[in-house]
Amino acid sequence: MYNYITGKVVSVGLNSIVVENNGIGYEIGVSNTTANSFVTGEIVKIYTYLYVREDTFALYGFASTEEKTLFLRLIDISGIGPKLAMQILSGATIDALTAAIATGDVKTLSKIKGLGKKTAELIVVSMRDSVAADLADVSSSQTTFADKDCAEAVFALVSLGISQTDAAKIVGEISKTVDGAENIIREALKRL
Numbered sequence: 001m002y003n004y005i006t007g008k009v010v011s012v013g014l015n016s017i018v019v020e021n022n023g024i025g026y027e028i029g030v031s032n033t034t035a036n037s038f039v040t041g042e043i044v045k046i047y048t049y050l051y052v053r054e055d056t057f058a059l060y061g062f063a064s065t066e067e068k069t070l071f072l073r074l075i076d077i078s079g080i081g082p083k084l085a086m087q088i089l090s091g092a093t094i095d096a097l098t099a100a101i102a103t104g105d106v107k108t109l110s111k112i113k114g115l116g117k118k119t120a121e122l123i124v125v126s127m128r129d130s131v132a133a134d135l136a137d138v139s140s141s142q143t144t145f146a147d148k149d150c151a152e153a154v155f156a157l158v159s160l161g162i163s164q165t166d167a168a169k170i171v172g173e174i175s176k177t178v179d180g181a182e183n184i185i186r187e188a189l190k191r192l
Contacts, residue, residue, distance in 0.1 A: 002048045002059070009038050015086065017061065019046060028061035029082070031089035037063045051075075051082045058082060066094050077126045079119065087114045088123075095164040099155040101131045108159070152181040157188055 005028070007021030012035055018025045028046060038044055046061040047068045060082055062068040067089060074085035088097070091112030100108040101124055109120035150171050157167035167188075174187045 001050045004045055004047045005061070006045045007043065009040050009042055009044055012038055012040055015090075017046075019044065019061075026059060028059045029086060030061045030063075031067070031086050033089065033093065034061060034063040034067065049082075060086065064094070070094060070097065073127055073130065074123070077122060079122065084114060084119075088112055091115065093158075095158045095167075098131050099158045099164065101127050103151055103155045104128060105155065149179065149181040149184060150175050153184040153188065156181070156185050162192070 005019055005021055005026055007019040007026070010018040010020050010025055014032070014035065016027055016029050017035060017038055018027050020026075028048065030046075034046075038046075046063065047065055048062070049060045049068060049071065051058045051060060060071065062071060071082075071085050071089060074080050074088060075082055080088075091097075091114075092100070092108075096108070099105075104124050106117060106120045106124055109115060109123060110117045112120075115123075153171045153175075154164070154167045157171065158164055162170075170188045170191060171184055174184050174191075178184050178187050
C-alpha cells in the first residue's frame with residue numbers, strides 16, 4: 001500500500017523510528033542497520049511495507065530497496081514473520097546476509113540472534129537460487145561467478161567488511177590468473 005514515506009525523522013529508537021509527514025507521525029519498525037543510518041531532525045526517504053493481519057497493522061521501513069526486497073523474500077518463507085525478518089536484517093549487513101545465503105553458509109546465519117539452525121537451513125533452501133541469481137546480476141558487469149572458489153572468496157571478503165561490489169570486482173580480476181579460494185583471498189587482501 002505504501003511504497004515509501006518522505007519526511008522528517010522525529011525520533012530514532014532501537015527497533016523503530018518516527019517519521020513526520022504533513023503533520024502525521026508514522027511509527028515505523030526498522031532493523032538496527034536502518035535505525036543507525038538515520039539521525040533525528042534529518043529529512044529522509046524510507047521504503048515501507050504495511051503488514052496487515054486480523055489484529056495487527058504494522059509499518060516496516062528500510063533504508064534501501066535491497067533491504068526491503070530481502071525482507072519480502074524472508075517473510076514469504078513459512079514460519080518467518082516480520083519480527084523475525086527484522087531480527088535477521090539486524091543481525092548482519094545486507095551484503096553479508098546475501099553472501100551467506102548464496103553460498104549456503106548455515107553456520108554464519110545461525111549466529112544471528114533468534115535464528116536457529118533449522119530456520120537458517122530453511123532460509124538457504126528457500127532463497128539460495130534467487131539470491132545467487134541477484135548476486136550474479138549485480139556482478140555480471142564486473143565478473144561472473146563461474147565457480148565455487150570465486151563465490152567463496154567474495155563471501156570471505158564481504159565477511160571482512162568489504163562491500164559486495166568491491167569484493168566481486170577484485171575477485172573477478174584476480175580469478176583470471178589465480179586458482180583456489182584461499183589463494184584468491186590472499187591476493188585480494190594484498191591488493192586492498
